[in-house]
Amino acid sequence: MGHRGERASCLPLLLLVLLLLALCRGRIVRVPPGPLIRVVGTEVAIPCSVSDYDGPSEQNFDWEFSRDTDFVRIVSTWDSTFTSEEYQKRVGRGDIKLRRSSNDAVELVIRNIQPADQGRYKCSTPSTDATVQGNYDAEVQVKVISDGLSVSGSKARSSTSLRLSEGDSFKLRCSATTASPEHTHLHVTWQVRSGSSWRDVLSLTHEGKFQPGPGYEERYRSGDVRLDTGANDTYRLSVSQASSADGGAYRCLVSEWVRGADGSWQKIQEKSVEIATVSIQRTALDVVISTSNVSVTERDSLDLTCNITTDRSGIFQAEVMWYFSASPDDTLSDAQLLLSMDHDSVVSDSTLISLSHVDRNSYRLLVRDVDVEDSGYYFCEAAIWVPLHNGSWHKVVERTSAPVSVVVTALEPDYDVFLNASKTPKFSDDPTELNCRITNVQDTEANIRFSVSWYYRQRLPGDDAEPEELLASMDADWALLPGDRARERIQNGEIILSKKSADTFSLRIQWTSESDRGDYFCVISAWSRHRNNSWVKSKDVASASVNIFWATQDYTLTVEAVKLKPFFVAGHTFEMTCKVSSKNIKTPRYSVLITAEKPLADQSSPNGTTRIISLSQDSVVRLEDWTDQTRVDGVVLEKVQENEFRYRMYQTQISDAGLYRCVVTAWSPGGGGMWREAVNGLSNPIQIDFQTSGPVFNVSVHSDSPTIYQGEVADLLCIVTMEGMPLEPDDMSFDVSWFAVRSFALDREPILLASLDRRGIVSQGRRNGSSELSLERISPLEFRLRVHGCEDQDFGNHYCLVTPWVRSATGVWQREPDIRAKPIFLSVKMDVLNAFKYPLLIGIGLATAIGLLSCLIGYCSSRWCCKKEVQETRRERRRLMSMEMD
Numbered sequence: 081m082g083h084r085g086e087r088a089s090c091l092p093l094l095l096l097v098l099l100l101l102a103l104c105r106g107r108i109v110r111v112p113p114g115p116l117i118r119v120v121g122t123e124v125a126i127p128c129s130v131s132d133y134d135g136p137s138e139q140n141f142d143w144e145f146s147r148d149t150d151f152v153r154i155v156s157t158w159d160s161t162f163t164s165e166e167y168q169k170r171v172g173r174g175d176i177k178l179r180r181s182s183n184d185a186v187e188l189v190i191r192n193i194q195p196a197d198q199g200r201y202k203c204s205t206p207s208t209d210a211t212v213q214g215n216y217d218a219e220v221q222v223k224v225i226s227d228g229l230s231v232s233g234s235k236a237r238s239s240t241s242l243r244l245s246e247g248d249s250f251k252l253r254c255s256a257t258t259a260s261p262e263h264t265h266l267h268v269t270w271q272v273r274s275g276s277s278w279r280d281v282l283s284l285t286h287e288g289k290f291q292p293g294p295g296y297e298e299r300y301r302s303g304d305v306r307l308d309t310g311a312n313d314t315y316r317l318s319v320s321q322a323s324s325a326d327g328g329a330y331r332c333l334v335s336e337w338v339r340g341a342d343g344s345w346q347k348i349q350e351k352s353v354e355i356a357t358v359s360i361q362r363t364a365l366d367v368v369i370s371t372s373n374v375s376v377t378e379r380d381s382l383d384l385t386c387n388i389t390t391d392r393s394g395i396f397q398a399e400v401m402w403y404f405s406a407s408p409d410d411t412l413s414d415a416q417l418l419l420s421m422d423h424d425s426v427v428s429d430s431t432l433i434s435l436s437h438v439d440r441n442s443y444r445l446l447v448r449d450v451d452v453e454d455s456g457y458y459f460c461e462a463a464i465w466v467p468l469h470n471g472s473w474h475k476v477v478e479r480t481s482a483p484v485s486v487v488v489t490a491l492e493p494d495y496d497v498f499l500n501a502s503k504t505p506k507f508s509d510d511p512t513e514l515n516c517r518i519t520n521v522q523d524t525e526a527n528i529r530f531s532v533s534w535y536y537r538q539r540l541p542g543d544d545a546e547p548e549e550l551l552a553s554m555d556a557d558w559a560l561l562p563g564d565r566a567r568e569r570i571q572n573g574e575i576i577l578s579k580k581s582a583d584t585f586s587l588r589i590q591w592t593s594e595s596d597r598g599d600y601f602c603v604i605s606a607w608s609r610h611r612n613n614s615w616v617k618s619k620d621v622a623s624a625s626v627n628i629f630w631a632t633q634d635y636t637l638t639v640e641a642v643k644l645k646p647f648f649v650a651g652h653t654f655e656m657t658c659k660v661s662s663k664n665i666k667t668p669r670y671s672v673l674i675t676a677e678k679p680l681a682d683q684s685s686p687n688g689t690t691r692i693i694s695l696s697q698d699s700v701v702r703l704e705d706w707t708d709q710t711r712v713d714g715v716v717l718e719k720v721q722e723n724e725f726r727y728r729m730y731q732t733q734i735s736d737a738g739l740y741r742c743v744v745t746a747w748s749p750g751g752g753g754m755w756r757e758a759v760n761g762l763s764n765p766i767q768i769d770f771q772t773s774g775p776v777f778n779v780s781v782h783s784d785s786p787t788i789y790q791g792e793v794a795d796l797l798c799i800v801t802m803e804g805m806p807l808e809p810d811d812m813s814f815d816v817s818w819f820a821v822r823s824f825a826l827d828r829e830p831i832l833l834a835s836l837d838r839r840g841i842v843s844q845g846r847r848n849g850s851s852e853l854s855l856e857r858i859s860p861l862e863f864r865l866r867v868h869g870c871e872d873q874d875f876g877n878h879y880c881l882v883t884p885w886v887r888s889a890t891g892v893w894q895r896e897p898d899i900r901a902k903p904i905f906l907s908v909k910m911d912v913l914n915a916f917k918y919p920l921l922i923g924i925g926l927a928t929a930i931g932l933l934s935c936l937i938g939y940c941s942s943r944w945c946c947k948k949e950v951q952e953t954r955r956e957r958r959r960l961m962s963m964e965m966d
Contacts, residue, residue, distance in 0.1 A: 106213025107133045111203050113341040114221035117262050119349040121227060124193045126220060128203035129185035135208025138183040142206070147199040157186060158206070198224040228259030229266075231334045231351045242358045245392070247466040247476030249320045252355045254332030257313045264348070267335040270307065270317045271352075274328035281330075282307045282317065286337040286345060321474040327360040363477040364391040367462045370442075373485045376454075382447040382486060386460035389441060390477075397423035397473070399463040400443040402435065408457045408483045415459075419445065423465040423473055451610045452490045452618070457483035490608060492619045494522040495530075497604045499623035505592040506630050507666045509749060509756070512592045516602035516623060518583040527609035528618075531558060532585040534577065536565065537599040539627065548601075551587070552577050556607040556615030594632070599625040636663040637761035639744045651892035654729040656766045658742035661723060665758050666748050669697040672725045673704070673743040674717060676736075677765070693717045695725065697747045697755055732768065733895045739765035775804040775812075779882045779901040787907040794867040794906055798880035801861070807886065809860040813838035813893075815883035816863045818855065822876040826903065833878075836863060838885050849873050870908050877903035 109130050118124045130139050140158035144151035145167075155171055155178055156162035163171050170176045175191045190197060204217035232255050242250055256266055265286035271278040271293075280293030282300060284307055292300035299305045304320040319326055335350040370385040388398055401420040403412065419435040421427045421443065427435050434446045443462075447454060463478040496519045503513040516532055533553035538546040550563035552570060560577060562570045569575045576588045585604075589596060606619040637660065644655040662668050673694040691704035695717045706715055716728045729736065742763040747755040778801045788794050798816055815837050819830040832845035834855040842855050852868040867874055884896035 107131075107205070107207075107209055107216060108214050109203060109205055109216060109218045111201075111218045111220040114219075115223045115341065116220060117223045117225060117338050117340075117346075117348060118193055119227050119229075119260075119336070120194060120224050121192055122349050124190045124197075124222070125179070126188045126190075126201055126203075126222070127181070127185060128188065128218070129182075130205045131184065132214065133184075133205075133208060134210055139205055139208070141178065141186045142204040143178070143188050144202045144204070145197075145199055146202070151200075151202055154201075155188070193224055195224050198222060225261055227349065228261075229256070229334065229336050229349060229351055230258075231256045231332060231353045233332070233353055233355050240356045242356055243361065244322055244358065245361050245476075246323060246363045247464075247474050248322050248360075249318070249468070250322060250358060251319075252317045252330055252332075253310075253314050254334075254353060254355055255312060255314050256332070256334040258336055260336065262338055264336045264338045265345075267337055267347075268307075268315045269333040269335075270315075270330060271333055272326070272328045272330050274325070278331070281305065281319075284309070284315065286335075320468055321476075322358075322360050324360050324362055327358055329357045330355050363464055365389070365462065365464055365477045365479045367460060367479045367481040369458070369460060369481050369484045371484060373487070375487045375489065376450050377489050378452060378491045379449055382445075382450050382454065382488075384445045384458055384460075384484065385438065386443045386445070386462065386481060387441055388443075388462045388479075390464055392464055392466075392476075395467055396476075397425075397465045398441075398443075399423045399465060399475075400435070401461045402445045403459055403461065404454075405457045405459070405483065408485070410457075412461065412480070418447075418458075423463075450488050452488050452608070452616055453610055453612075453614075455486060455488045458486055459483040490616075490618045493528055493606050494520070495604070495606070495621060496520045497602065497621045497623040499600070499602050499626050501626050501628065503588075504628060504630075508593055508632075509591040509666070510630075512589040512596070512628055514587045514600055514602070514626060515580070516585045516587070516604065518604055521583070529556065529607050529609075529615070530583075531556060531605050531607065532579075533603040533605065534587050535601050535603065536596075537601075537625065539598050539629075551575070554585075556617070592628070597629050599627050601625040635665050635746065635759040637665075637744065637746050637759045638662070639742055639761040639763040641740070641742050641763035641766050643766045650734050650770050650894050651731055651888055651890055654732050654736070654740075654768055656727050656740065657720065658725045658727070658744065658763055659723060660725075660744050660746075660761070662746050662759070665746050668746045668748055668758065669755065670723065670725075671695060671697045671745045671747065672717065673745075674715075674727050675741050675743055677739040677741075678737070693727070695719065697745075731892060732770075734770050735895045735897060737768050737770055739767050741765050775802045775807055775886070777802055777882070777884045777896065777899055779880060779899045781879055781901045781904045783904055783906070786904060787909065788870055789909050790871060791869055794870050794874070796865040796867075796878055796880075796904070796906070798863040798865070798882065798901060799861065800863075800882055800884075811887045812860075813885040814863075815885070816855070816857075817881045818865045818878065819881065820874075820876050820878050821903065822873070824877075824905070826877055834865065867906075872908055872910075875906055875908045877905050879903035 107130060109128065111126065111128050116124075116126065128141055128143075130141075133139060140156070142156045142159075142162060143154040145154050146152065152166065153162050153164045154167050155176060157178055157180070167176060177189050179187045179189050181187060188201065188203075200219050200221055202217050202219045207216060233253070244250055252270070254268075256268055258264055258266060267283065267286040269283040270281045272281055273279075281296055282293060282305055283291040285291055290300070290307060292305065296305050306318040308316045308318065310316060315332065317330070331352050331354040333350065333352040335347050337345045337347050340346050366389040368387050368389075370387055374382065374384070376382050384402075386400060386402070388400070390396075399420070399422050402418040403415040404418050405415040419428055419430055419433050421435055421437065425437060432448050436444045436446070438444050443460070445458070445460070459481045461478065461480045463475050465473040465475050468474050498517045498519050499514060500517075501512070501514050503511050505512050516534075518530055531554035534551040535548040536551050537548040540546060549565045551566040552563055552575075553561045555561060558579060560570070566575050570577070574590050576586075576590065578586045578588075580586050585602065587600070587602075601623050603620050603622045605617050607615040608618045609615055640659045642657050642659070644657065658672060660670050671694065674692045676690045676692055677688055678690060692706050693715050694702050694704055696702070699719055701717055703712075703715070708714070711731065714730045716730075718726055720726050725742065727740070727742070744761045744763070746758045746761070748758045749755060780799050780801070782797045782799060783795060785795075796818070798818070800814060815835070817835040818833040820833055821828050821830050831847075833847070834842060834844045834853050836842050836855050836857065840857075844853055847853075849871050850869065851871050851874055854866045854868070856864055858864050863880065865878075865880075879901045882899045882901070884899070885893050886896060887893050
């Protein structure tokens with residue numbers, strides 16, 4: 081029972097909460113809080129909005145009016161017959177209308193509101209909700225008061241016209257009063273119209289705050305624009321330092337404001353009156369420099385006068401500033417300020433420049449001891465300042481004169497330049513030295529110094545000449561500036577430039593080459609010191625040119641080779657000498673190269689010439705293409721005399737047969753201790769020819785089965801046969817090399833497979849396949865190559881290359897020419913049955929194993945994993961009882 085009582089007491093509270101929630105979430109119609117105070121004769125707009133509603137987004141509104149208790153229908157947004165008879169005329173004329181601002185808000189607009197319109201206005205919204213919740217109408221009280229606002233100009237006069245000069249001040253007055261029965265505030269704004277629109281100057285708001293218009297903030301803060309209040313409700317606008325932008329028609333705009341029920345301010349009416357039309361006349365100012373173009377000699381004085389003319393009357397002061405610029409198109413920000421005189425006649429300080437006030441309109445600039453750097457353009461800038469009421473000064477106009485060109489002529493010194501060659505070359509690489517001297521120096525001062533520039537001009541056949549090229553120059557501080565032609569040689573010390581004395585400059589070429597032949601001349605530059613201690617070039621004087629040339633003759637070189645032993649046999653030493661003679665070469669040195677021209681069957685070089693050994697001009701010996709490792713010391717080249725060289729070849733072989741020559745190069749000393757190649761010479765050939773009656777060897781390749789299947793072993797035999805004089809097996813030996821050409825035709829580079837030298841050492845070439853090679857000697861004249869596990873890439877033409885070695889009667893091994901066998905083609909086929917036998921067996925085995933494994937997994941899953949125990953409920957054999965018995 082206790083619990084039921086508590087539940088009964090909580091039920092009304094729960095219903096109240098649900099009702100409040102329903103009301104909070106229902107439709108809400110809003111109008112402004114009243115009363116709304118409006119002035120008779122003005123236009124009134126009363127807003128109404130609805131929120132939290134269901135149905136369509138655009139809502140309809142009904143407006144009704146009541147003076148006492150009953151409401152009269154005014155206008156509706158959805159029913160044209162809604163308007164009562166007494167409002168039909170006003171609604172028809174448009175004096176009363178509805179203005180929709182959004183789908184859920186409208187405004188009731190009443191033009192020329194009258195005291196009879198004072199009362200209660202109700203805004204209603206027809207229901208579009210599924211349930212009735214919230215409020216569907218709202219009321220507001222409108223109070224209509226009489227018009228008590230009056231606005232007039234100063235002393236009630238009509239608009240006047242004021243003509244002022246730029247920089248003057250003016251004041252405008254207007255009067256604004258109100259006799260409203262309500263507590264209202266006035267908002268006064270001064271506006272100016274220079275075109276078709278009015279813009280605010282300064283306002284005194286209804287809250288008693290001053291608010292400057294756009295563009296007047298700075299002038300308001302400085303006090304140039306003010307708004308003062310006076311007796312009899314007058315408002316005075318004061319403008320100082322008037323400019324052309326202040327011209328136009330001025331009016332006084334007054335609005336009346338009242339505080340609403342919610343504490344916000346509402347504007348209830350607005351009136352204006354035009355006070356005056358102000359025209360600002362610009363001040364004319366003309367600035368002219370009395371002289372045009374001026375030419376002044378260095379160290380003299382420059383005198384310029386700036387004249388100003390203005391139509392300004394009354395009290396004013398002029399400000400003058402003189403500027404200097406290197407270009408007539410430079411602006412004031414780019415120009416240099418020389419001197420200035422402000423409106424208080426205070427001149428800025430300067431040592432060599434002075435500015436004086438000749439009369440009221442003339443200002444003189446005097447520059448003493450002018451320099452070349454003073455050449456340029458001069459102009460003056462003038463400004464007119466007028467006094468203000470607070471004692472300060474205001475700039476009303478500013479003008480700049482046209483620039484005047486001033487040319488300062490430098491005092492050039494008088495001197496001559498003489499160039500001579502103290503050293504001239506007779507051969508290439510001889511030194512050359514030129515001296516450039518300053519003579520007949522007159523009218524020079526202590527602040528003059530000289531520098532030199534050296535030029536070269538190549539002389540062409542006839543009268544034509546190439547343009548001169550700058551070798552090097554010096555600046556005013558005698559710092560060396562190399563030219564492009566001689567930059568590297570100057571940096572390497574091959575060309576030396578120096579200043580021997582105060583009037584002599586020197587150019588020395590340590591090692592003169594044929595490309596240095598031509599005309600040389602120098603240019604002496606005079607530099608003057610300016611007031612800022614900088615140096616400026618004032619004059620250039622060039623010397624006459626000096627030609628550097630020497631006669632040259634063609635180099636000649638003769639080389640003679642002599643065979644010292646007229647006859648020798650294989651195994652003996654070959655010896656020959658090379659004698660050299662030359663002409664027109666200065667202190668020559670020789671380098672020697674021994675070459676051999678082998679027979680066509682034994683060419684180790686593509687062009688048939690083999691470079692054996694060389695001796696440089698510094699006596700450095702070098703083996704060139706001599707690759708026989710067993711005979712590294714078998715060749716010697718030595719210098720016998722300055723122009724004679726001897727070549728020896730020990731234990732000559734039959735393969736050494738050929739034509740031997742001496743290739744000689746003559747070198748002459750060049751610049752910097754370097755040697756320069758002069759000319760080359762070739763000697764007569766010396767022949768080495770061996771007369772022998774030894775055996776003749778032949779080589780062939782044989783295979784029992786040139787066509788094999790993949791994976792089998794290929795046997796290739798290299799068989800050497802011998803004709804002529806028989807030899808014992810111990811007196812002959814062979815170097816055997818196997819090669820393969822991987823193509824049907826012999827159109828590719830051969831690949832080295834394996835080689836067996838005469839000592840029995842086997843070496844194999846680099847291969848990409850997986851097959852293996854073996855090379856062995858099976859008899860004194862037979863060599864077998866086996867390819868184990870043949871692949872497709874082992875096909876092609878195969879041949880062997882044999883180098884016989886024969887021991888002579890003296891016990892020396894002689895190398896015979898190489899013999900190449902005719903190639904045999906090895907074909908590799910694929911065995912289809914063997915290729916697919918093992919994959920097929922492996923596939924069948926894997927399929928059988930996977931099938932058995934699948935059956936085993938299925939049996940185990942059904943046996944143990946997926947077994948469910950089903951418990952059957954025991955059913956008792958009883959008859960159902962009749963429902964009626966229950």
